[in-house]
Amino acid sequence: MKIAPDGFFTIGFLVALTAVSFVFSPIAAGVFVLLTGFAIWFYRDPERVAPVGKDGETLFVSPADGKIVEIEDASHPFTGECIKIGVFMNAFSVHVNRAPCAGVVEYMEYVPGKKVAAFAPKASEINERNYVGLSTHDGRHIMMVQVAGLLARRIVCRLKRGAALEAGERYGMIKLGSKVDIYLPKGVELSVNLHDKVLAGKSILGSLRSEC
Secondary structure (H helix, E strand, C coil): CCECHHHHHHHHHHHHHHHHHHHHCHHHHHHHHHHHHHHHHHCECCCCCCCCCCCCEEEEECCCCEEEEEEEEEEECCCEEEEEEEEEECCCCCCEEECCCCEEEEEEEEECCECCCCCCCCHHHHECEEEEEEECCCCCEEEEEEEECCCCCCEEECCCCCCEECCCCEEEEECCCEEEEEEEECCCEECCCCCCEECCCCCEEEEEECCC
């Protein structure tokens, strides 16, 4: 199992503490062994292969592991009128985020904010969040929004404007409970419903044909 690079420091630090604690206290060492195991499991980064649409069809895959908690109409200056899908990640989900489709990063904005429970609808408007807008090959605009949650303490995004992404490609993560919103174009044919469980880079959220 691959480990996300964002976890290397934390895991290494816990391994060092475990080694030192064995000298002074076997009980403390046992606790650190458990914490190290949790950290390794939390930062797991399984390989995923994004599905490919048929000729003229664009598939949009989930940007995060978790549960669908929102499907609603929305609007943003970058995307215009769109459909917003919210994917809630709990503390036990894989937290690596992936691109929903191929595209070029044309919009980025970080917004500081609060840290209320990420599954609450208002979290998308008042919590700390990071916007990444993609332009697809056919000129559509897609948005991913990493939303910090009650337990999340750091949003990681490795992208810069102009970066090209493939569908399912890793681009960052959010540590501990959090949510990722995705803004899809109007006319998308949805493949999910509220409360469905999805996997980043693998589960299809919806599709569009080129003539739409």
